[in-house]
Structures are given as structure tokens and as C-alpha cells.
Amino acid sequence: MKPKPSLKNSPLKARAERxxxxxxxxxxxxxxxxxxxxxxxxxxxxxxxxxxxxVCPMVERFMATDREFAKLRRRS
Numbered sequence: 001m002k003p004k005p006s007l008k009n010s011p012l013k014a015r016a017e018r019x020x021x022x023x024x025x026x027x028x029x030x031x032x033x034x035x036x037x038x039x040x041x042x043x044x045x046x047x048x049x050x051x052x053x054x055v056c057p058m059v060e061r062f063m064a065t066d067r068e069f070a071k072l073r074r075r076s
Contacts, residue, residue, distance in 0.1 A: 031039070
């Protein structure tokens, strides 16, 4: 019985990894210079919440729900 060829060092796997890296690189968010400066200054200032522009809708919805639960816990 022949051993299965290893895909670790195959050119096919290397090409596939390169395609995945290219896709990830192309889909990253790009911010303007002004946005980058604002983000850094907010971080240095110690703002606990990122700007609303940077928060995705699912995270924003979760944070809003979490704040509501925190208010209810404080009232109890």
C-alpha cells in the first residue's frame, strides 16, 4: 500500500495559503489618516468604548443589551 502524499510542502497547499492571505489582506478595513489619528488619540485618552463608526452592528447590539442588564442590576 502506498503512503499518502503529504500536503505539508506541496505547491498546491502553498498556492492555496497565498490565496487566503491575499483575500484577508484585501478585505481589511482601511481608515483615512484622520480616522487613524482619532483612534490613537481615543486610545491614549483612555476612552473605554471605540467610536461608533468602528463598532459592528452585532457588537453594538450586544453592548446595548449588556448596558440595559447593568441598569437593571443596579436598580435591584
